[in-house]
Amino acid sequence: MGTLVIDRACLADFFGTFKESGYVVVEGGRISKVGEGPAPAVPGAAHIHGEGKLLTPALVNAHAHLYSSLARGIFLKAFSPKSFGQILEQLWWKLDRALDLEAVYLSALVGGMAHLRRGVSVIFDHHASPSAILGSLSQIKKALSELGLRGDLCYEVTDRGGPKERDQGIEENVRFAKEERVPGQFAAHFGLHASFTLSEETLAKCREAAEPLGLGYHSHLAEGKEDPLDALQKYGERTAERLDRFGIVQENTIFAHGIQLSQAELELLAEKKPTVAHNPRSNMNNAVGAAQVEKMLARGIPVALGTDGFGCDMLGELLAARL
Numbered sequence: 001m002g003t004l005v006i007d008r009a010c011l012a013d014f015f016g017t018f019k020e021s022g023y024v025v026v027e028g029g030r031i032s033k034v035g036e037g038p039a040p041a042v043p044g045a046a047h048i049h050g051e052g053k054l055l056t057p058a059l060v061n062a063h064a065h066l067y068s069s070l071a072r073g074i075f076l077k078a079f080s081p082k083s084f085g086q087i088l089e090q091l092w093w094k095l096d097r098a099l100d101l102e103a104v105y106l107s108a109l110v111g112g113m114a115h116l117r118r119g120v121s122v123i124f125d126h127h128a129s130p131s132a133i134l135g136s137l138s139q140i141k142k143a144l145s146e147l148g149l150r151g152d153l154c155y156e157v158t159d160r161g162g163p164k165e166r167d168q169g170i171e172e173n174v175r176f177a178k179e180e181r182v183p184g185q186f187a188a189h190f191g192l193h194a195s196f197t198l199s200e201e202t203l204a205k206c207r208e209a210a211e212p213l214g215l216g217y218h219s220h221l222a223e224g225k226e227d228p229l230d231a232l233q234k235y236g237e238r239t240a241e242r243l244d245r246f247g248i249v250q251e252n253t254i255f256a257h258g259i260q261l262s263q264a265e266l267e268l269l270a271e272k273k274p275t276v277a278h279n280p281r282s283n284m285n286n287a288v289g290a291a292q293v294e295k296m297l298a299r300g301i302p303v304a305l306g307t308d309g310f311g312c313d314m315l316g317e318l319l320a321a322r323l
C-alpha cells in the first residue's frame, strides 16, 4: 500500500477542527499527517487535488440494511400501512423474500457505492433474505470488498419463516463468524430480528450458537409498540428485560432503535452498556416515536447513528438527530 497526499482540501472533523485549506498524508493505509496550508513534498506519493472539496474522517453506519437499496423508487400495488407491523408485512418482508443470492450481491454493491459517495467507510449491516440464506453474507462481503469498504455483518434470525429458515439463519451467522472474518476489514455479530419474532426456544438456540464464538448480537429493540406489547403479553416482561435473560444485553451488542423503553430498561442498558444505534429519519418515516437519546447519553449508554436502510446520508442523519 503506497503513500497518498490529498492537498488543498477544506478539512473538518466532528470535534471542532476546521481548516479552510489543508492536507492529509496517508501512508500504508493509515493517516500519518494532517496540516494547514500546502502539503509537504512526499516523493513518489499519489496526489489528489482537494480544492473545492470537503475532507472529513470517514463515517460509520451503525445499523444498515443494504438490501433496502433495491427499494428505492419501488412501486407497490397494495401499500397502505396503518402501523409499523403493516410496513414490515407490506414492504420489507415481501422485498427480502424476493431476494436471491445475486440480488443480495447487487443490492450490497449498489448500496455500498451509495455509502461511499456519502463518505461512509464502515457498514454494520443487518441482513435478511429468507429465500437465499446460506451464503448470503459472503455475497455482501464480496461486494463491499470490491468497493474497499469495511463491514460488520450478520443475518437476522427470526421465527417468521418457520424452523427451517430459523436454523439456516443461525447457521449463516455461525458460518460467517467462523470462516469469513478478516481482521481490520470484516467483523461479525450474531443477528436477531427482534424480540417479537423470536420464541424462547429460538433465543436459547441463538445463545447456544453465539456464546462459544464470543459474538455480541445485532438486533432491533423496542422499535414499534409491537415489541414491548408482545413481550409483556407472552412473558410478563419488558423487551430488554426479556432479552437480558438470554445474555443478549451486553457490551458487544448493538440494539437498533430502542424507542419504547421504560426507565428500568434504560437503567439496565446503562448497567450492561450495549450500543444503541439511533435511526432518527427511519423512526420518523415509520412513525414509531423518538428514542430517548438525551437520557441514554446522560446514563452513559453508548449511542451511535444508523440509517436503518433509509438511505445512507449519515450527515443528514446527524442533522435529524439534533431535531
Ligand SMILES: [Zn+2]
Pocket: 063, 064, 065, 126, 220, 256, 308, 309
Ligand atoms: Zn433495521
